[in-house]
Amino acid sequence: MRHDDITVHPESDRLPRDAQLAWRIAEVASDPVAVLPETTEMIINRVIDNASVAIASVNRHTVVSARAEALAHARPGGATLFGCGSDIRVHAEWAAWANGTAVRELDFHDTFLAAEYSHPGDNIPAILAVAQQCGRSGAALVRGIATGYEIQIDLVRAICLHKHKIDHVAHLGPSVAAGLGTLLDLPTETIYQSIQHALHVTTATRQSRKGEISSWKAYAPAHAGKMAVEAVDRAMLGETSPSPIYEGEDGVIAWMLDGRDARYRVALPEPGEAKRAILDSYTKEHSAEYQSQALIDLAFRLGADVRASGRTWDDVKDILIETSHHTHYVIGTGSNDPQKFDPRASRETLDHSIMYIVAVALQDGTWHHVRSYLPERAQRADTVQLWHKIHTVEDPKWTARYHADDPAIKAFGGRITITFADGTKLDGELAVANAHPLGATPWTRPDYIRKFRVLTEGILPPAEIERFLDVAQRLPSLRADELSQLEIALPPEALKAGTKTGIFNFPQ
Secondary structure, three states, X not given: OEEEXXXXXXXXXXXXXXXXXXXXXXXXXXXXXXXXXXXXXXXXXXXXXXXXXXXXXXXXXXXHHHHHHHHOOEEEEEEEEOEEEEEEEEOHHHHHHHHHHHHHOOOOOOEXXXXXXXXXXXXXXXXXXXXXXXXXXXXXXXXXXXXXXXHHHHHHHHOOOHHHOEOHHHOHHHHHHHHHHHHOOOOHHHHHHHHHHHHHOOOOEHHHHOOOOOOHHHHHHHHXXXXXXXXXXXXXXXXXOOOOOOOEOOOHHHHHOOOXXXXXXEEXXXXXXXXXXXXXXXXXXXOOOHHHHHHHHHHHHHHHHXXXXXXXXXXXXXXXXXXXXXXXXXXXXXXXXXXXXXXXXXXXXXXXXXXXXXXXXXXXXXXXXXXXXXXXXXXXXXXXXXXXXXXXXXXXXXXXXXXXXXXXXXXXXXXEEEEXXXXXXXXXXXXXXXXXXXXXXXXXXXXHHHHHHHHHOOOXXXXXXXXXXXXXXXXXXXXXXXXXXXXXXXXXHHOOOOOOOOOOOOOO
C-alpha cells in the first residue's frame, strides 16, 4: 500500500493533480489489476447477502416509496428492481436509489469500522444498476465492486467523519464513483472528476442517525449511490467538478473535517496491487447496529445462565455494559438520547439502542429481524423494566481494540455485568461476534445462503430462491445479456404498491 499525506493547500499552491487524493483514488480505479479469487468469492457472498436483506424489506413502507419513485422513471434496457423481475426496467440512478434503500432498510448487511463507520455493501446496488444498463459482464461487475469496497474501506480507515457530525456516506459517494469508473473502464481523468463531484454532493450531517431516527437512515446511502451515478454521467459528458475537493482551501477537509491544519494519512493500493479490502469487512448475523453483534451473542449466553440459575428478571438490580467509545456514545447511554429508552420509538431508533437490544436478547435468547422490533415486543412491561436498568460506559481498553490496526486485536464487543438485588454478579465479555472472521463460528458461503433462505422464506417461491442463488454463484462468468438475471421476482400479488401520490406519480 502507498501512504499519502493529505493536507489543505491554498489556491496559490496550484496543487498538482497527481498530488491530490481524488486523483490517487482515480488511479486505483483505472488500474486494470486482476481480482483475486478470494475477493471474487467474497463479492459473491455479499451480492447474496444484499439480496437477502433487500427481499426481507421489500414491502416495508420506505422501500415501497423508493420503488414507486423508481417505477416512474422507466427505461427500456435499463436496470432491474428487487422484486419486480427482469421485464421491468428503470433508469440506473433510480434503480440505485430503490435497491439501495431496500438493502439498507433493515440494517442487516455488511460493515467495516475504523476511524469512520461504513456499510460497504452499499456500493453494490449502484454499480450493479449501471452494469445492467450499460451492458457490462459479470466479470466487469466484480471488478467494479472490488474497487468500490477498496476505496470506501481505505477512506474509512483514515478519515473520521463522525467527530465532525458528517454522515458516513460522504465516503460512499467517492467509492461508488470509483467503482463505476472501474466497471466502465473510464480514463483516470473522467473518474477523477466524478469522484470530486460525488463527494461534493454527498456530504450531510449525522442528524440522520441521532435522536428519533427516521426513514432517511435507509435512504442516505441510496441517495449517495444515486448522486454518484449522476456524477459519473456528467463526467463522461465532459463536465468538470470542484477541485481540489479534499485539499482545497474551501474544500471538505478545511471546512467540514479537521480544518486548515489537518493531516490525514491515506493508504491506497500501489499500481498493480490487488484490491482486497472486502476481505477485511464482515457481515451481520443479527439485524441490528454492528457494535451490538457481539453483545447480542454474549447476552444470549448470559440470559441462559440467568434462567438456569432459577432467577427472574425482577431479581436484576443493574446491568452495566463496558464497551468502546463508539458503542457508548452512538448506541449507548453516552448518546444522551432519551428516545433510546422509549418503548414507542421507531424501529430505526431501537436498532441503535444497545440497551433495548441487550434487554430483548437476554430475555428471548434469539434475535429476529421483524419480531424483535414489533411494538408489542418493545412495549412489554417486563422488558421496559429491564431495559431501564441497563447503562453503558466507555472502557479505554475496548476503545483501543476498536481502533487497533492488527485484525487479531481489533474488536467491537464489550463486557456485560449483571448485578442482582442480593449483590451477587454474573458477567462475561466477548470481543467479536460469532459470525466475525475471527469469531466462534466465522461465516462462509453456506451461512450466506442460509441467511438468504431464512429471510426470503414465505416471500419468494422456492424455485425463485434456487434460481437466484444459482445465478449469483455464477457471477464472474455471466455475460452482459445475463446480468439482468441478478434480479428477483415476487409474485405480482405479493409486491406492495404505494398508495400515496407524489410528484413523480402525480395523475396526468
